[in-house]
Amino acid sequence: MKSEATASELENILELHGVTRRSFMKLCGAIVAAAGVSGLTVPRVAQALEQSVIGAKEGNLYPVIWLEGASCTGCTEAFAQLRVPDPASLILEMISLNYNDVLSAGAGESLEEAKSQTIAAGNYILVYEGGILQEWGGYATRIGGRPSTEILTEAARDANAVVALGSCAVNGGWMAAHPNPSNACGVQQYLTQAGISTPVVNVPGCPANPEWLVSILTDVVVMNSLPQLNDQNKPASLFDQTIHDLCPRRGHFENGEFVRQYGTKEESENYCLYAMGCRGPQTRAACPITLYNDRRSWCVDAGAPCIGCCEANPNDPGDNWVEVNAPFANRHRKLRIGDWQFEPQTLCLAITGILAVCLVIHGFGMKKAGRLDGNVRFEKKRRWDAKHPDRSIGDYDEPLTIIHEDGTKETVPAGTNLPGVPESDEAWKKQHAAQVAAKKADKKGGRK
Amino acid sequence: MDMAEYHETHPLPFIVTHWINLVCMICLILSGFYIHFPAFDGFMGVARGIHVLCGIVITINIIVRIVMTFIVKSAPGNGTHETKADIYSWLPQKDNRHQLTAWIGYYLFLRKEHPLGGKYGVPQKISYVLIPFLILFMAYTGFALWEPTSQLPFFLAGTEAFGGMMSMRIIHYFMMFVFILFMFIHVYLSFAEGGKGMMKMMFFNKEHGGLTYDMKTHNVSGEDERNLE
CATH class of the missing domain: 3.40.50.700 (NADH:ubiquinone oxidoreductase-like, 20kDa subunit)
Structure with a gap:
């Protein structure tokens, strides 16, 4: 042949x-x-x-x-x-x-x-x-x-x-x-x-x-x-271990010694390139063992972070190394919704910031409403129950029991205003204002 | 005035698991941020050690907590000594029925009166029920990233399904922010709404007086004026 x-x-x-x-x-x-x-x-x-x-x-x-x-x-x-x-x-x-x-x-x-x-x-x-x-x-x-x-x-x-x-x-x-x-x-x-x-x-x-x-x-x-x-x-x-686990700079990683900018002393000392976006920790290949160019060097030896070129799932073209790893210098890839691309970190920090602002504003609202520190005024009857008396969840006709500070008990008829539940919002606010004033006076008294 | 809280409301085992959750969560978030980007030198080995250890501890803790919810009894409402298996505090309960809009309205200042309900209000219960699942999912993504376990078929299947290690890492990162957002709201409402009395109960197991509640009438049953500390 x-x-x-x-x-x-x-x-x-x-x-x-x-x-x-x-x-x-x-x-x-x-x-x-x-x-x-x-x-x-x-x-x-x-x-x-x-x-x-x-x-x-x-x-x-x-x-x-x-x-x-x-x-x-x-x-x-x-x-x-x-x-x-x-x-x-x-x-x-x-x-x-x-x-x-x-x-x-x-x-x-x-x-x-x-x-x-x-x-x-x-x-x-x-x-x-x-x-x-x-x-x-x-x-x-x-x-x-x-x-x-x-x-x-x-x-x-x-x-x-x-x-x-x-x-x-x-x-x-x-x-x-x-x-x-x-x-x-x-x-x-x-x-x-x-x-x-x-x-x-x-x-x-x-x-x-x-x-x-x-x-x-x-x-x-x-x-x-x-x-x-x-x-x-x-x-x-060749592909069961991560580049990170085989990397000669792994010791610097564990010690927490990182290159954070090129042209620095850390770079000249061959510190770990993790902070520069190195993809070694998630890329499985024997590069640090086999090396390139007639076993002379490889990316990290040359001072460049791994860009994860060996990331490739044969069953999933979406898990291709470029899409998964770009931008190479960042810790994360960019995400995409339609044509809009964004960094996961930016999105997370933005949402957290918005929530924090909302909570601060809400806190001022709570303060103004006098609801802070467990000072709440419970409804006397569920609103739904008031509208649906035939299917009411709560039973509002039972007598109430007040346990006084000395432990004695007093039974009062249903519907009686408990000391902690004033009849109206105005009465509750007044009571709350009196409590706040008393607390302040207490504190001042203590200081004296 | 807030509801009274007795030992039955937050039994000691749950105060312990809450403490463990708190410490682990804070350690995990701080060490996780460092592992994500090491902003200063000299801490990576320690950060990873803390992260993995706390990850394992919080996973065991949440499993123990889930098991305990079936065997430890607690009060499904504040201001009552009546107890049932703790799981009843996690399932929908009659005290909360039809109250979701009432709760949302209350938090948006659309209504002035605090809705009546069980130990956990409607939005609170929904978020609390999600947390154990989120912690278990977080543990799954974490072990899928941790080298010694990442190649086990159980975790590898997830990594492939999510599109590789980078996707798994981003999911793990997103999930951390879900916990951060939860903690923001949780801590804020605990301080703002629960106040000092609730804090002392939850952290130091100290009871406090307030309105009492009857699980049979699903209504306020009176008031406990005692200072129980």
């Missing part, structure tokens, strides 16, 4: 490239680090690599098709910057990348033909980059005049697995942000709707860390299995 590539013996490959055993073990270490698993498993990975199809004398390389939907090609770019293993080794010696818009040598008809042959042969992995634009019959993105939705369906149906690479492929990414005119969604949701049951591995990120892809491909190619996935079908070892 034309699309099949073969690998020579692993040792020969290594020798050909002048790779020493030490460098090979380093590669294994890199794969282990990328997968976020314990360094103790390095020898196992090395052994697996040696025994795998890569190491076999006449073994077939694992075919991979890399499709792009609505993407910026950023994930491909990130992949192309990979150093260990470098893309060339990966493409030529670990997998057989039979189709990629950017990296494939061929183009046009011949490349489409390579893809068709790979699909027809089966037993391949599909890497999908970019969102799925469902609106307009999928024609917003097309290749060779065919909508990308159709191309995805065709390529995914017979694949062993689909790797949704990047947050756009996971749930539509920023294209799914309000108002989402293209009805963007992720690969998993689209395939589920299309009734295709091919397993999907979601690898969010903007761009997705290429080493995460390597670790998944390693699992597939070497171990012949998908990595352990969590309930969002993301590799558990």
Whole structure:
């Protein structure tokens, strides 16, 4: 078959490239680090690599098709910057990348033909980059005049697995942000709707860390299995912990040492970026462990708060990282009612302020009405009862009992004005005024 | 003159749970504000510790309070020694029937006479009944945000339903303001309407005299002029 590539013996490959055993073990270490698993498993990975199809004398390389939907090609770019293993080794010696818009040598008809042959042969992995634009019959993105939705369906149906690479492929990414005119969604949701049951591995990120892809491909190619996935079908070892929990600045967070403004001493001392809107506490990804750019640095190391680019729920395009996290410098996202956007904090403080003002005004009203401090005048009869004597709630005909200060009891007929319940509002106000005056006099007397 | 309040009105166990609620609520709100935005240095570890501890305590407290409402007896009205299971103070009661508009009218100064009613007036009862549910919901959103519990399926399902951690955090934040608004009104009316007598009862378990009420006639039954402190 034309699309099949073969690998020579692993040792020969290594020798050909002048790779020493030490460098090979380093590669294994890199794969282990990328997968976020314990360094103790390095020898196992090395052994697996040696025994795998890569190491076999006449073994077939694992075919991979890399499709792009609505993407910026950023994930491909990130992949192309990979150093260990470098893309060339990966493409030529670990997998057989039979189709990629950017990296494939061929183009046009011949490349489409390579893809068709790979699909027809089966037993391949599909890497999908970019969102799925469902609106307009999928024609917003097309290749060779065919909508990308159709191309995805065709390529995914017979694949062993689909790797949704990047947050756009996971749930539509920023294209799914309000108002989402293209009805963007992720690969998993689209395939589920299309009734295709091919397993999907979601690898969010903007761009997705290429080493995460390597670790998944390693699992597939070497171990012949998908990595352990969590309930969002993301590799558990990479996406089960928050960036916050893995962050090297976590100690500063617990100590309460924060950067509150750029260009300050706190910033130069690498204090926690939580107060600058860091999304680390709510974003699950192994960024602080894997790092970016050949394991040199990552966002927080570079002094930038996490903007939560790995936030992507494959089943909910609304939970896309841009809409959920913007504005990035604030603690909260903005909320929206129709086209009106507002900050949760502003709304809460405004309502609280209005209520406080209302209560102060009400308090003055209470004071003026003389109702403060439990000084209330109870109604003698419920108003409803007065209007509905046949269905009256209360019984107002029972005699009343007055318990005097010395404990003696006195029974008076129903309807008698109790000392605490004067007959009229005026009488009650007078009584209240007399009580207030007496209290004041008491206080003055006490002072003297 | 206000209604008399006896020990039966606010039995000691409920005074204790009220104290716990008060202390936890204040600690939760203050530490919550700090966790939302750390305005000063050096307090995050402590704030989170306080927040989680008080969150757990208030959750247990509210569950205990709900259980006690079925087994502890209290008076469903002020100014009476007659008791029933406390749950009757939380359900609609005859003393309050048809009185909602009367209460609203009274608070809006549209009528001068204080409506007759049970221990809790109509708007008061509605808001008090909501509070335990709000506390439990607040606990749910809180544990959905707290890392050690956030990945439990029970909490994860909610986080996904609400649209992710950020939405959950905003709901938790909004809910805090619901409590703040409730506390504003609750504290204001306690001071303004309940006054010193009620405060002494609620915080220090001290009775005070006033009008007495008969649960059978649903009406004022007389007056207790004694100073009971």
